[in-house]
Amino acid sequence: MGKRNVKLAFAASLAAMMMLSACSGNSGNGGNGNGNAASNGGNASSGNAANAGNAGGDANPLGKYDPPIDLSTFRCMNDAETYPPGDSIDKNVWYTAYQEELGINVTNKWTVSTTQCEEKTNLSIVSGDLPDFFPVDTKQLKNLVDAGMVEDMTEVFDKYASPLVKEAYAANNGVATTAATFDGKLMAIPGTTRGLNNVDMVWIREDWRKKLNLPEPKTMDDLLNIIKAFVDQDPDGDGKKDTIGLTMGKNFYDGYAGLAGFFNAFHAYPYTSASTSMWIQDKDGKLVYGGIQPEMKPALQALQDLYKAGAIDPQFVVYDGAKAAEAENQGKAGVHFGYFWNIGWPIDGMAKKNDPSIEWKPYPVPSVDGTPAMVQVPDPTAFWNFAVKKGTKHPEAIVKMMNLFFEHIFSDNAEPEKYHSGTVDGKSYGYFDYAAVQGEHPEKNQIAFRKVSEAMKSGDASGLNPEQKKYYDALKKYQEGDLTQWGGDRTWGPEGSFSVLENYKDNNLIKINEFLGAPTNTMATKGSILMDLESKMITKIILGDPVDSFDQYVQTWKQSGGDQITQEVNDWYAKNHQ
Structure with a gap:
């Protein structure tokens, strides 16, 4: 789901009081590509900080600077971002908290749309015009580390991180910090983690299933029969064959209406997101890319069969998440794969008030055979890492800002209505998105x-x-x-x-991705080409190309950089799993 749709989800979920915990922009590409991550901390200029002796030297995780210090950052924000009256990205509840509780004055050096974020950040890195701290993806962080442009945060994190933050980052064997660690050194503070919540389940129009006397989907055959019946047996009762079985969009690995869960049902593990490939162990313990394994073929055959049966909208090839959702919102579609937050968007959490007969129910991904299906996890490391410019006088201040975020969002003293989400004059706002530094406890939900x-x-x-x-x-x-x-x-x-x-x-x-490092050199140069190759292969097979054309795709993938990436991934794995 793109970041705009994430905000819609939060608005709906606030009304239903059921999604206050989803602080990160849930993964996926919804309507506007890979618009992940919660608010992206940002840039400004290195301020006239207090001397090192006043850097909260008592190691109090929430110690206040006296006199106050200045820190700069930059922000990448959704164009549709809204603020309560009188607030802005430069003046809001979080920036006030930094001043009043930590003695930190945060200045935004610049703010751009998320669509321009990568380009603007790259220009800042190349020019060396960096603020005190700023958000970067794993590829950008690797470049900064190689160039010696960022602080080693290992000792700073160990000394200043609060117990709650340390607990969160140690969860799941510490995967959140993996991509920010180079040669054993923590080179950035991991931000919004993808966590283990972002896995597929099957959302089904339960009232339709019961109306047609169909069994619950215990197997993939059960689910495929439900999908076909939702097309052929007039589940909406209007006497017309005008319903869709399986909702899909052009973004195959989205958090709504994607196909990761469908492939997982066949024990196949392709891309986890628009930018992350899924690496699994083969029988010899080597890492291989899941999207080129033979388990993909029966899944592709099943998708082609559904398309031929009229169970998939032929226009899926041009639909983003918002467009794909229209059929469901109009009561004309009955099954999709997606994440836990789909009840907030695109399913309206308030819809039952207007139509008490409607019922959606989430089910685990069923298996195609006797072996239970495992669901793949989008990279559980951080969407964003908060890098600290080399030479910044108070690197520990960024850790304290993370501590404050956890204190107000995740602790027993949390104030979600003030710091996470709230309503002013009937309009909902996602306050969490204004924070310049933020993270997530992967087990919190x-x-x-x-x-x-x-x-x-x-x-x-x-x-x-x-x-x-x-x-x-x-x-x-x-x-x-x-x-x-x-x-x-x-x-x-x-x-x-x-x-x-x-x-x-x-x-x-x-099933967690076995490769959690920064993109390898060949991934950085050829990863998007290979994903585009895969996307076109899947689309063509669904539309009718022979399923055996998958074999040619595999050979092309290998020759187009895949073999080199596989070698680089295994080199990383050998180095980090000795």
């Missing part, structure tokens, strides 16, 4: 789900923090008949999306 579930069973909500209490209250209201809380039930309830994620985790059904 699942912890909240477990605690809320326990509270619902016991009736005792005394152990819930303010955010969790909101989810609890939403579920209680839904149980009492408040249909405006349907979105909360579909997220945090016993049949909600987090119950699906819990199923994956309880049964070890999550």
